[in-house]
Amino acid sequence: MLIAAAPVIPNLGGSAYACERANRLFCFDWISRNWGGVLWPALREHILLTVVAVAIGFAISAALAVAAHRRRALERPIVAVTLVVYTIPSIALFELLVPIRGLGLSVRSAEVALVSYTLLILFRNILTGLREVPEEVLDAARGMGMSARQLLWRVELPLALPAIVAGLRIATVTVISLATIAPLIGVQSLGTPIFAAIGNNLFKTELLAAGGLAVALALIADGAFVLAQRALTPWSRGR
Amino acid sequence: MRERRVHAIAAGRASTSALRAERGLSDSAGRASRPGRIRGSDRAEFLVTVAEHAHELGPLSSPRPALELELRNVSKRYPRAREAAIEDLSLTVGAGEVCVLVGPSGSGKTTAMRLINRLIPLSGGDILLGGRSVLDRDEVDLRREIGYVIQQIGLFPHQTVAENIATVPRLLGWRRERIAERTRELLELIGMDPQEIGPRYPSALSGGQRQRVGVARALAADPPLLLMDEPFGAIDPINRARLQDEFLGLQARVRKTVVFVTHDIDEAIKMGDRVAVLRQGGTLAQYATPGELLCAPVDEFVAAFVGADRGLKRLGLSTLADIALLDATALRGEHPRVPDSMTLRDALSTLLLGGGGPLVVLDGAGLVKGQFTLELAGGVLRGGDGGAAC
Numbered sequence: 335m336l337i338a339a340a341p342v343i344p345n346l347g348g349s350a351y352a353c354e355r356a357n358r359l360f361c362f363d364w365i366s367r368n369w370g371g372v373l374w375p376a377l378r379e380h381i382l383l384t385v386v387a388v389a390i391g392f393a394i395s396a397a398l399a400v401a402a403h404r405r406r407a408l409e410r411p412i413v414a415v416t417l418v419v420y421t422i423p424s425i426a427l428f429e430l431l432v433p434i435r436g437l438g439l440s441v442r443s444a445e446v447a448l449v450s451y452t453l454l455i456l457f458r459n460i461l462t463g464l465r466e467v468p469e470e471v472l473d474a475a476r477g478m479g480m481s482a483r484q485l486l487w488r489v490e491l492p493l494a495l496p497a498i499v500a501g502l503r504i505a506t507v508t509v510i511s512l513a514t515i516a517p518l519i520g521v522q523s524l525g526t527p528i529f530a531a532i533g534n535n536l537f538k539t540e541l542l543a544a545g546g547l548a549v550a551l552a553l554i555a556d557g558a559f560v561l562a563q564r565a566l567t568p569w570s571r572g573r
Numbered sequence: 574m575r576e577r578r579v580h581a582i583a584a585g586r587a588s589t590s591a592l593r594a595e596r597g598l599s600d601s602a603g604r605a606s607r608p609g610r611i612r613g614s615d616r617a618e619f620l621v622t623v624a625e626h627a628h629e630l631g632p633l634s635s636p637r638p639a640l641e642l643e644l645r646n647v648s649k650r651y652p653r654a655r656e657a658a659i660e661d662l663s664l665t666v667g668a669g670e671v672c673v674l675v676g677p678s679g680s681g682k683t684t685a686m687r688l689i690n691r692l693i694p695l696s697g698g699d700i701l702l703g704g705r706s707v708l709d710r711d712e713v714d715l716r717r718e719i720g721y722v723i724q725q726i727g728l729f730p731h732q733t734v735a736e737n738i739a740t741v742p743r744l745l746g747w748r749r750e751r752i753a754e755r756t757r758e759l760l761e762l763i764g765m766d767p768q769e770i771g772p773r774y775p776s777a778l779s780g781g782q783r784q785r786v787g788v789a790r791a792l793a794a795d796p797p798l799l800l801m802d803e804p805f806g807a808i809d810p811i812n813r814a815r816l817q818d819e820f821l822g823l824q825a826r827v828r829k830t831v832v833f834v835t836h837d838i839d840e841a842i843k844m845g846d847r848v849a850v851l852r853q854g855g856t857l858a859q860y861a862t863p864g865e866l867l868c869a870p871v872d873e874f875v876a877a878f879v880g881a882d883r884g885l886k887r888l889g890l891s892t893l894a895d896i897a898l899l900d901a902t903a904l905r906g907e908h909p910r911v912p913d914s915m916t917l918r919d920a921l922s923t924l925l926l927g928g929g930g931p932l933v934v935l936d937g938a939g940l941v942k943g944q945f946t947l948e949l950a951g952g953v954l955r956g957g958d959g960g961a962a963c
Contacts, residue, residue, distance in 0.1 A: 474727025477692055477800075478741050478790075479717035492731045569731045569774040 354539070361539045372527055372540075377547050380523040383513045384555070387445055388506050391452030395501075398453075399460035400486065409461065416454035424451070424512050428519050439520040444513070451512055452505040459501025463494025496570065499563040503556050510552045514544075524548045639669040639830040640703030640797040642689070647698035649684055649855065658684045659855035661698070666847070668797075671824060671831040673845035675838055677878070681855030682834045686800050689832060690719045702798060717741050720791030720799035720829070724806045726783050728775040734760070734786050735771035741794040759789040762823065781812045788820065792827060799829045806835070817843055838879055842867070842886060850875050864890055868954075868963030884954055887963065889918035893934050896953060898943025901933055908933045913942055921950050 353361035365373070402408040422430075427450065431443040467490050475489045491498075514525035524544045531541035564571065642665070649659040659681045666672040674682040687693040689700055691712045700707045707715055728737050735756045742752045760767040763785040775783055784804060791799055804820075805813045817840065824831065833844055841848045842863040850858040850866070852874055859871045867887040870876040880886065894913040909923055910933045924932050924947060932945040954963050 468725075468727070470723060470725035470727035471729060472727075473692070473723060474721065474787075475729070475740075477690060477716055477719075477721035477723070479713050479715070479744055481713050484744070489729060489731075493729075495731075567731070569776065 357536075357538055359538055360542055364539045365543055368540075373543060373547065376522060376524045376526050376544060377551070379521075380510070380513055380548070380551065383441070383444060383448060383516060383521070383523055384506065384509045384551075387448035387509045387513070388452060388502065390445065391449045391456055391505060391509075392502065394449070395453055395456030396460055398457050399464060402457075402461055403464045403490075412457060413454070416457055419450045420454040424515060425518065428515060432519055441521050443519050444516040444521040448509050448512055451508055455505045455508065456501045459497050459504075460494060463497025464490050466497065467493045495567050496563060499559055499566075503559045506555045506559065507552045510548060510555065514548055524551075637795045637797050639828055641668045642666040642672075642798060642830055642832065643701040644685070644689075645699045645701065647685070647688060647700060648696050649681070649688060649693065650696045656854050657696075659688070662851075662855060662857055663698075664849055664857060664860050666830055666832065668830055669828040670846040671833055671844055673833045673835060673841040673848045674851060675835055675841040675848055675878075676851035676858075677853065678836065679853050680851035682836075682851050683802055684855065685851070686802055686832055686834050689798075690716045690721060690800060717744055717794060718796050718798070720796040722787050722791045722799070722801040722804045724803040726787040728783055728786060728790070730775055733772050733774055734778070735767070737775065737786060738790045738793050740790060745794055755793060759793060762792075762826075763789045763819075780808055781816060784808060784816055785819070788823070792829075797830060799831045801831060801833045803835055804833070805840070806837075820844070839886070842890070850878055864963075885918050885921070887954060888921060888950070889916045891917050891953075893917065893920055893945060896949070898934055898945055899949060901941055901944040904931060904933065904944055908944070910935055911945075913937070917950065917953060920945050924950065
């Protein structure tokens with residue numbers, strides 16, 4: 335199995351840390367000693383993987399959604415392709431990318447896989463947001479002399495923001511969850527300590543700490559999007 | 574609620590007809606007792622602004638002259654439709670005139686309007702604005718020169734009232750200070766406090782307020798032509814009448830060329846300097862002043878469309894001040910007293926309610942001006958006398 339070098343259950347013979355030797359449910363000592371060496375690097379890589387994947391996924395999806403918004407015929411093929419990608423089991427997709435030239439056992443493969451999973455969610459949400467802009471608003475905007483580009487940037491995208499942010503929330507949480515299997519192809523993430531814990535006959539503290547960090551990261555990211563949406567859509571407050 | 578109704582004629586509208594502004598000023602008790610709704614005070618303030626302080630406000634900044642609009646043999650056919658939506662439609666709207674397009678659904682009135690700013694492409698004919706074909710213009714530039722108001726208003730929910738009004742000036746790249754100044758001016762014009770209403774979002778406004786903002790937005794860049802598609806159609810009847818009056822007051826000041834679409838013949842008669850009645854298939858049945866339309870409908874379709882009460886409607890176009898009254902010095906006994914700003918239609922109704930006896934007509938100062946009788950009413954339409962003759 336492809337598991338990156340990982341911290342070990344520290345020195346099971348003669349260690350001063352009884353909690354770890356007994357592999358109790360949770361050892362705070364271990365956390366404090368391994369934060370800088372194990373957990374923080376894993377968290378940092380995890381955040382980086384997620385941010386890059388969501389950013390690239392958003393850019394691609396937004397372009398596709400705007401295209402499908404202008405040309406309705408594009409919607410079906412785009413949904414078909416992204417849906418197929420979405421349904422490929424994640425472990426399989428990660429492994430499938432490795433033999434591809436230029437990808438291999440690298441961050442590139444991980445990002446390609448993660449981006450793939452954001453496309454369907456983001457595309458659908460952005461397109462829905464664009465389509466739900468009220469017809470009379472578009473009519474008024476066109477009638478006042480907005481060009482197609484001005485209509486998109488000044489009216490359609492701002493009004494689609496709530497749907498776009500909803501999509502980003504789901505996509506981000508999905509990516510945070512999926513990125514934990516990146517160590518399968520040799521890429522570090524919060525999955526690294528988890529795989530290490532499993533490899534070491536299930537060292538509970540390491541497993542729980544890394545898993546907990548992933549969950550916390552997802553919750554914080556989700557909350558940040560909620561706050562960002564409130565800041566960006568002042569008109570939808572206080573109705 | 575006690576309501577003092579004052580009928581006022583504001584002189585100096587386009588020569589074809591007098592401004593028929595009806596003012597309903599609620600007293601302060603009435604205002605205070607009905608919070609939340611579109612308050613009568615909104616309108617009262619507005620009308621005071623327009624009617625009494627017009628000279629103080631002066632002309633709007635950078636006034637642009639209204640332009641004549643001409644539709645020349647205009648037609649519109651949709652690819653798969655058997656019948657034309659618009660067929661050989663020709664009409665001219667004088668600069669500064671209100672032309673109402675009216676007709677049953679399917680008569681193509683909205684289509685005709687949207688051909689003017691090229692939201693719908695023409696199939697044939699030509700449309701000239703100020704003598705220049707709209708087909709020669711870049712359509713985006715053209716639309717920025719034409720105010721556009723629709724029934725559902727279409728305010729941008731993500732922009733404040735001030736930002737909404739500033740839409741076209743921003744598209745035109747005006748300086749920031751000029752936009753701010755213009756926005757403030759327009760909010761005052763529609764009787765709204767720029768400090769209070771300007772920073773609000775449209776969701777915080779009532780339906781009537783939104784419609785006013787929609788009109789202000791359309792006027793923002795001082796367009797020489799204004800297109801209005803059933804602008805008051807979604808408003809309840811009381812507020813609709815108010816908005817209509819306000820718009821007439823506004824039009825008396827800004828004097829735009831206006832194309833106004835409605836399916837309501839009463840609204841057409843009230844708002845239009847000229848009314849174009851369209852029939853199914855988008856052909857012009859009659860294009861005339863409201864008075865001509867009511868007195869002399871060209872065919873049965875128009876007669877049916879304006880209604881069997883067209884005689885009464887015609888009386889509604891003139892007031893007691895427009896006709897020669899009978900001498901009232903010999904009149905004895907108690908008779909209803911009415912102001913001379915009352916329409917002949919309302920006067921006739923008052924007269925009938927009073928049992929058919931004469932009405933004592935008072936002038937603006939409350940002095941007896943003359944009397945109005947059933948005989949006089951009967952003679953008016955047959956051309957016996959002055960203003961309301963057919």
